Amino acid sequence: MQNELITDAALVRNYINGDESALEILITRHKQRIYSFIYSKVFDKDIAEDIFQDTFIKVIRTLKKGKYNEEGKFLPWVMRISHNLVIDHFRKNSRMPKFSNAGDFNIFSVLSDNSLDAERSIIKDQVESDIRKVIEELPDDQKEVLMMRMYNDMSFKEISDKTGVSINTALGRMRYALINMRKIIDKHNIILTN
DSSP states (O other), rough: OOOOGSSSHHHHHHHTTTTTHHHHHHHHHHHHHHHHHHHHOOOHHHHHHHHHHHHHHHHHHHHHHHOOTTTTTTHHHHHHHHHHHHHHHHHHTTTTOOSSTTTTHHHHHHHHOOOOOOOHHHHHHHHHHHHHHHHHHHHHHHHHHHHHHHHHHOHHHHHHHHHTTHHHHHHHHHHHHHHHHHHHHHHHHHOOOO
């Protein structure tokens, strides 16, 4: 049977049952996607290579312990492992991406991409849950404007009408909400990757 025809799930099963070559096929099959993903976060070939190796060490350990139960979703699972290792790398090296001013931190661009494939959708869920936690820490007036703008897609005119404040006040609250979010993100060392 040709390698291409064997599903990831079957290869994982074969590997767990002792077929070492099955893992090699899996690594070869997904190396480019996983390595490119890691590299796109760290921008350093050596570090990307290290994290790639660590990802598969973790994959092997988990499979050997029989703790893999992703119902055939091998690639998203590996992507999640590599994403966590990238985050660990940044935390260890305190090289967290910092936003120099509110303009650089565009929360909408983080949330707006609908054509997400598997690994990006995992990360998008993580980012959205991080953002929700950050939003919870905002003062109520800023949170209200942010939610109307981001989640209800309301214009500042509509927000102004609904909240009974001037458009300028609504804009100001939005601006402060983004500035405060940036501070909260820095404080908690949250990485928003997209």
